[in-house]
Amino acid sequence: MLPTELLSHRQNGETIIPKRLPLDSRNITLANDLIDCFQECVGKRQGELDQILLDFEGDRPDFRIIRGLAHLLKSGFCTFEIVSPLEPIILRQKVFTTSAKLVPSPEATKQTLSNLSILLSQELKREILPQDIQNGLYADLFENRILTQFDTPDAESLIHRYNLSQVQGIFYRATNIKITAHRNVPGEYKLLFRYLKLFQLMAYIEGDADHGFTITIDGPASLFKSSTRYGLAIAKLIPALLHVTKWSLQATLQTRDYYTGASKQGFFSLDSQCNLVSHYSADKTYDSMLEEAFANRWDKLKTDWVLEREVDLIPIPGSVMIPDFRLVHPDGRNYLLEIVGYWRLEYLQKKFYQVRRSDCDNLILAISERLNLEKAGVKLKDTPAKIIWFKDKLSPKAVLEQLDS
Structure with missing residues (x-):
């Protein structure tokens, strides 16, 4: 994504309009020229690349576009390494x-x-x-790091990434976001909810898979203290939303007047006809290394239980719960497994609230011993689920023992 100083937005009344680059010959040529600069600098210091980019920019009036494209190439396609005999x-x-x-x-x-x-x-x-x-x-100085690898994109992909980043920047100062995901393939909902879960966004969800969902997200500017990190998390959700076939979005923004600096309100809307292109994979991803490691270790076991990845949507008031795994036995038995390893207070409160409201009698919770459940106000005696405790790694054998019991 782009830093704030490289975002280009204009305001039409109260509506915020981000700048987008058309896929014309001029912009494709500009993108190709920048890509060539990076290709020529493979094996060279970052300082040399920066100087080449500065010379390329010169006194051109479109310098912000050049800097934006270069920033995306650096952050998304380059590998810079410290090359030294020792630390x-x-x-x-x-x-x-x-x-x-x-x-x-x-x-x-x-x-x-x-x-x-x-x-x-x-x-x-x-x-x-x-x-x-x-x-x-x-x-170890930034200017002395070596560009060891450049994953060359094509010019159109780079421009698509630029346009998407300009839109993502809108959400840095959002106070409220409402997403309507219309009736879609259920797998698309799961992918969207998985990213909501991955980025730890505070969302209120209404609806069902047959009719669609309405998702209300509190923006970073609505928190007690404005959080840039939370704003980035919301911005990261947008490429995931693009994988949903039919949707619409409305956002309320907190902006400042360019001349007076006074705070004022703005609005932004987007829908599935926006022609933005996502760079996220539509394949299944894991929310954490903990889940991925558990799945990899499970594959090495000799057991009749089959581990399936996030297959059930459990509707609960105001939200949807997506357990991490489902365990299915050939005799028809099945259990849902949720790994609770994230420490944030709000996450723990929300997670155990979901479990209590899920009305699910085949749920297994694997809980890290490192979590301070008492501080979060969580009482396990009110939790209608089987409990497994773990330290650093969740053992598949411990889960099997719970299943066999």
Whole structure:
């Protein structure tokens, strides 16, 4: 996404309109030229790339567009790495300690680098040249990081990402968002709710899979203290929403007058005909490394129980609960498994509220022992579910034991 200073919006009355780049020959040429700059800089320092981009920008009037496209290329398609024989801070200690024994001079510098190259070559069992030491000495500075990989996009994909980022920036200052997901394929709802869950958004959900859902989300500007992090989480939801076939969105925004700085209200709307393109995969993703690790370990077990990924929507008042897994046995038995490992107070309160209201008699909760349930006001005796405790990793064998019991 784009930082605030690279967002371009205009206001028509109370309606906010983000800037979008048309897919014309001019913009495609501009995108291709920038992509070429990055391709030519693979293996070079970030400082060299920044200078090339600065020269490319020159005094062009469209410099904000250039900076926006370059920012997206850096953050989404580049891999910058610290290239040094040792961690730079350790390397500096060795160089400064060695050089302190000699009188400063160009000859002493050469001698220090030569001595250290021999010493490090022996320690690391590979050839370390004096130039490697000199290059690695301050390799941890941003301008000295090396562009080791560039996943080259095509020009149209880059422009689509730019247009989407401009729209995402609208939601940094949202106070209220209402999404109407009309009747769609149930799998599309699950993908949308999974991202709601992944980004820990505070949402009120009404409806059902047969008629559609209305999702009301509190924006970052409606919190007791405005949260940029929460605003980014809402913005990250938009590419997921694009995978839903039919939907509409209305947002209320808190903006400031350009001339007076006074706070004022703005509005923004979007729907499934917006022609934005998502870069999110429509494939199943895991909400956490904890879930992914559990699923991978389960695959190695020899058991008749089959682990299925997020297949049931459990409607509850004001929300929808999507357990992480379903466990199905050939004899017809099935259980839902929810892994509770996230610590945030609001999350825990909401999670156990959902469990109590779900009216589900085949639910298993795997709860981390590291969570402070008492502080969150959670009382397990009111929880209608089987409980499994775990520390750092959830053991598939512990789940099997609960199933067999």
